[in-house]
Amino acid sequence: MNFENILVSKNNGLAQVIINRPKKLNALNKATIEELNEAFVMLEDDESIKAIVLTGSGDKAFVAGADISEFAHFSIQDGESLARQGQEILFDYIQNLSTPVIAAVNGFALGGGLELAMACHFRIASDNAKMGLPEVSLGVIPGYGGTQRLPQLVGKGKAMELIMTAGMISAEDAKDWGLVNYVTTQEELIPLVEKIASKIMRNSSVAISAAIKAVNANFNDGVNGFDVEIEKFGECFGTEDFKEGTTAFLEKRKPNFPGA
Missing domain, CATH: 3.90.226.10 (2-enoyl-CoA Hydratase; Chain A, domain 1)
Known part of the structure; x- marks a missing residue:
């Protein structure tokens, strides 16, 4: 472009x-x-x-x-x-x-x-x-x-x-x-x-995206940032990045995040 x-x-x-x-x-x-x-x-x-x-x-x-x-x-x-x-x-x-x-x-x-x-x-x-x-x-x-x-x-x-x-x-x-x-x-x-x-x-792009949403929520009127954090934290457990990150940690190796 x-x-x-x-x-x-x-x-x-x-x-x-x-x-x-x-x-x-x-x-x-x-x-x-x-x-x-x-x-x-x-x-x-x-x-x-x-x-x-x-x-x-x-x-x-x-x-x-x-x-x-x-x-x-x-x-x-x-x-x-x-x-x-x-x-x-x-x-x-x-x-x-x-x-x-x-x-x-x-x-x-x-x-x-x-x-x-x-x-x-x-x-x-x-x-x-x-x-x-x-x-x-x-x-x-x-x-x-x-x-x-x-x-x-x-x-x-x-x-x-x-x-x-x-x-x-x-x-x-x-x-x-x-x-x-x-x-x-x-x-x-x-x-x-x-x-x-x-x-x-080097970190999980999926987790970073969730963190951005959670941090920004604290500055939105009428939004409970803690609730958004809890929601986004929970969503991370359903991602491939979470599986890869925790598996890599337990296997003592660097993670290769798929970004999903």
Whole structure:
């Protein structure tokens, strides 16, 4: 599948999705969001893919924000539709993907860019990365899940400060806040992400998918995350991966998970 705004590659079960608009600092526009949706749908349907890395092209930006020129003239209804559609086809979609998605934040992650990184299952940043939600400086608020995911990750107080000041924080501050898991050099960013992804890929993809659903359930209103955990835990006992994992353990060998 050919894309205009993104690059997709696959290598031994690991996929890499690169937002490729370097002249726009990889800013998100409607076309890019739609292409990202197509790519993630394709990768989710590919049983050979066990993990996905999402990053930006170049060394300046992961995603420097949304393309403001596209929505500067929008009405109230247009704005609501923009946020709702974007959340449904990309941000919520990534969060609920059964395949693990790691954000490799390689520079500016602002506005929609930070929201995209937060939709991923976890984040690793280069030491030149800067993160923030500057929307209130434009007279609007984060609309792609930023007001919801940021407090979940860093706490209400820190989230309120970052949103209301429209400021940016460094990669090290983001790590201290719990927004990213690791900070490394630009050169070592992708190798580190791939190293962690390789550890993930050795495990049961079926169990990982169940774990993602259980963890996410804790953040859904009206859903008892413990009940979901119990349900998913029980379902694991009916999988081929469980049979292989327990058999391999008892036989003192490495498991060869069939992914079923």
